[in-house]
Amino acid sequence: MKRLYFIEPIVAIYAFASFMLYPLIQQYVYRRLWLEITNSSYPVSNDTSRCAANSSNHTSQQEEVQKAASLFSMFSELSSLIPSLIVTLLLVAYSDQRGRRITIIMPLVGSLIYTLSFLAVSFFELNLYLLIAASFVSALFGGISTMLGGCFAYVADLCVDDKQKTIRMAVVDMMIGLLAGVASISTGYFLHATGFNWPFFTSAIFQVVNLLYAIFLLEETRVIDSSETVACCQALKKLACGIYYLFSGGSSRKKWVLVLLIVTFSSLSFVNTGGLSMITLYELNKPLCWSEILVGYGSAASTSIFITSFLGLYLFSLCLPNTVIVLIGMLSILISMLMTAFAKTTLMMFLVRIPAMFAIMPFPILRSMMSKVVSEFEQGALFACVAFMENLSSNVSATVFNKIYADTVAWCPGFVFLLCTGLCIIPISLLGILRFFHPLDSNDTQALLSEDGTEASDDPPVA
Template identity: 85%
Template sequence: MKRLYFIEPVVAIYAFASFMLYPLIQQYVYRRLWLEITNSTYPVSENTSQCAANSSNHTSRQEEVQKAASLFSMYTDLSSMIPSLIVTLLLVSYSDQRGRKITIIMPLIGTLIYTLSFLTVSFFQLNLYLLIVASFVSALFGGIGTMLGGCFSYVADLCEDGKQKTLRMAVVDMMIGMLAGVASISTGYFLHAAGFNWPFFTSAIFQVVNLLYAIFILEETRVIDRSETLACCQALRNLACSIYSLFAGGSRRRTWVLVLLIITFSSLSFVNTGGLSIVTLYELNEPLCWTEILVGYGSAAGTSIFITSFVGVFLFSLCLPNIAIAFIGMLSVAVSMLMTGFAKTTLTMFLVRIPAMFAIMPFPVLRSMMSKVVSKSEQGALFACVAFTETLSTNGSAASFSRIYAATVAWCPGFVFLLGAGLCLIPMSLLGILKCVHPLDPNDTQALLSEDGTEASDDPPVA
């Protein structure tokens, strides 16, 4: 069978299967906790008026369920954080020596285990807290950070030109948004018509197909000498050396730029992921009280920003430097979170997606900027560090925002979004420092690479 160098189908199917799963998870946990706490079935209606007749006792019980659901989300994120961090760092670094596919295949196996665990708990009505155990086990195979780290390393291997690298990384992000939007809309109707079991099962089928494609059809980008075998200690030593040389082997200026870019990337990821992790709970709470169909439409509207962000990267890259593009995206995140914090009606909640239309732009741009200042042999080590910090920030932010939401939901449900808008000042300030302290000239990429004696690059400037 002829093998292909197309990573996009893997990302597309993964996005569809995952975003079919993510809205279901919070809603399933929410309904199970509602049943356990209130000892009554969850009120399902065809419209958003189910909160209109709520008594004060009902409101109190709803706040209790909101707190329990957010704390459950925090426990799940914390249980998966440590193993996912370790596996991400090891696997993506190891891909420099043994190929990129391992960083893609392993997380797909982990996600499949997680989905099948949800299907089992839902079908047999098992203890809800078994899902925390499932989260820990699946994290032993890596997480979304591991897979995306492998995918972006794969793209970096294939692209020679800097602009091509930026656009293809943006395409990968756009594929996530396109398929996630389709999945989010279909999930709302699927859940409404068939309950939880069939959507979980369908997601598992797509993940099996994706796994088979990654194993048997996707071609490896790095030539692997199978005759070379390393002992475990030697392999770990090589991994540590590759990560160490990424920062210590180059010039001081390159190290400073890399560290600043990684911190900027992870701090923005912390804010963006933390806010997104609370959106579904916020929509289920008063005064919105959305149904599963509205939650699906909301998720789809939210994922449309991947498409608008890709268009933004494509158009802005024709006339603006990368730093300016990233700054516009960060401003988009801040404004949308600020607006979400004050959203009290369905219309306003949908309009929040308008200022968020460029919110994804900074991520492919910052990845491309980092990729341009390291050599091809260091791409795996770089994206291992990026994936490690991204996993740490995303899991840490989801746990932190869940805890803050649990503590503030009674008096100000939108407080976490206002906090997120304020925290956006951190990556925006770091980006300003990078521009002011190290104004990047047209020969910057070549200079950063040549200062430490590594290969020169013909890429355009990173800003």
């Protein structure tokens, strides 16, 4: 059977299945905790808001449920943190020796296990805290950062032109937003009509299809000698050496630029993920009290920024340098977080998505800039480090912001978004340092590679 070099279908199906699941998870946990804490059924309304059904005497109970749901999310993130970090680093870097497909297939298996766990807990009404154990088990296969790290390394293998690489990475991000938006809208109505079981089951079916495509149809980009056998300890040694050489080899300028790019990427991911992880709980709380349908529309509006960011990146790249485009994206995140902190009406909550329309632009550009700094033999090691740092920043930020939200929800629910606004100064400052001392354009990145002599070498570094 002829295999394909298209990674986009995997990203698209994964985005659809995952973003059908993500809004459901927080709402399912929220409703189960509501039932346990208040000992009453969850108020369901066909109106745009549940606030009319949620009278003032329930305010203290609602704050308690908000706090419990936030802490549950924190424990879930903590349970998956360590295994997902280790697996991400090992798998994506190991792909330099044994191919990219393993970094894509393994997280798909873990995601399927996680979805089936939610389906089982929902269908059989099992103990809610079994989901924390499911989060740990699924993390042993890697997570979304692992899969995306493998996908971006896969794209880097296929693209030789710098602009083509940037655009195709942006297309991958756009596919996430396009399918995630469709999934988010449909999930609200799906949940309202059928409850939680059918959406969980549907998500699992899509993930099975995706896994079959990755196993049987996706072609490998790295040519692997099937007769070559690598001992486990030898493979790990090569892995460690590849990552070590990434930061120890080459000129000091290259190392300094690479570290600065990774730290900028990680700090921005920390702020963006931390803020976004609290959106659903914020929408379920007073004074918004959104219904499941409005939560779906809100999620779709949030994911539409992947499309607007792609269009913005394509147009801005025609006339602006990369660092300026990244700065526009960072300011987009800052302004939207500031507006969210003061959003008290449904209209205002939807309007905060407008300044966020370019919020995704920095990520594909920073990935592309990092990819240009290293040689073709270091792509797996690079994206392993990037995926590791992205995974670390995402999990830590979700944990930290859930704890902060639990402590501040009673007196200032929007405090976490004000904190995000202040923390945006860090990646903006790092970008300013990079722009002032080392403005990176195509000639500069080629110069960095020439300084290392990596382009002159036909073989990767061998330990």
